[in-house]
Amino acid sequence: MWAWYREVMEGTSLEWFHRVCLQRCSMQLRLLEGTAYSSCRKARTELMSEAIDPKSSLAALFADRARRARARRGMTQVQSGRELHTAGSRVNQIERMTGSKPTLPLARAMDQTYDTDELFEDLWYHVDREQYPDYVQAFMSYEAKAVDIREFTGFVIPGLLQTRAYARAVLHAAQLPHAKHNVEALLAARMSRQKLILRPNGTKWEVVLDEAVIMREVGGPQVMRAQLARILRAAERPNITVQVLPFNAGEHYAMGASLTLHTLANGNRVAYIEGSRRGQIYDDPAQVRHCTEVYDDLRAKALPPIMSLDMIRSVLEGIYRDPRLP
16 A cells, blocks of 8 residues: 555656555545445435334334345345345335335345345245235325324325225225225225324314315215215314315426325324325425425415315215205
């Protein structure tokens, strides 16, 4: 390492010597800054990963063992991603259960990279059979712990307020033919979640429904009549606020998606954005602030609660009016 120094001492100019020293000092400083940043980021990720209880589900067990195996190899998530031929952010998702489930080829690659025999391949077969994807399990975990839930939906009535018949129709439509047998199990789980807002002193819940949600017929006219009537009854509860975003509100940032904000007891907030086939948890403060701004904008554009309930009542008594009534 002193070869360059000996070269200087043997006759290289002093000016060149000063320039090289400055360059080397600058390079070392950048390396130190990068190392400090990486260490902070690694510490934050490790802390969040350690919060996962490996006994809570097979997916949590997979995530915990993935983090431990990587740590034993002394690899960062970025280094692990390179070895697994994926992104470091994908490794982060697996270890924090915030993305889609790992694939079988990825599980096999993890066994090879981490030298874990067939541990992850064996776990994968059980994880794949679990009822919900990792990001849905994380979503429901935050939902159960939330003291305040704010939600915008552009597709269907939120699961927390669906009638059994409406939920069954939605689940049937969402399941692939070979998975229809899962509907009743998913339905039971969805109904059990509703106690969060419907019990005495239930969780505070604010929801903004796109007008398309109350106009779209799901399950037939009779199912829609019961569903809209349930919304009106639920809105009488002190912890539930319902608003409708009318068509004439125009374009908005959340078109094509649904957005949920969970505020936890410690004041932290977590965002969840869902499309037609998958969702994503966001806990980064900057991303959560952006999602909060989007929700606040949607709520401001929506009809006030009283006018919103009038619209729902109008749709119920007009489009979905019971033909047996005079």
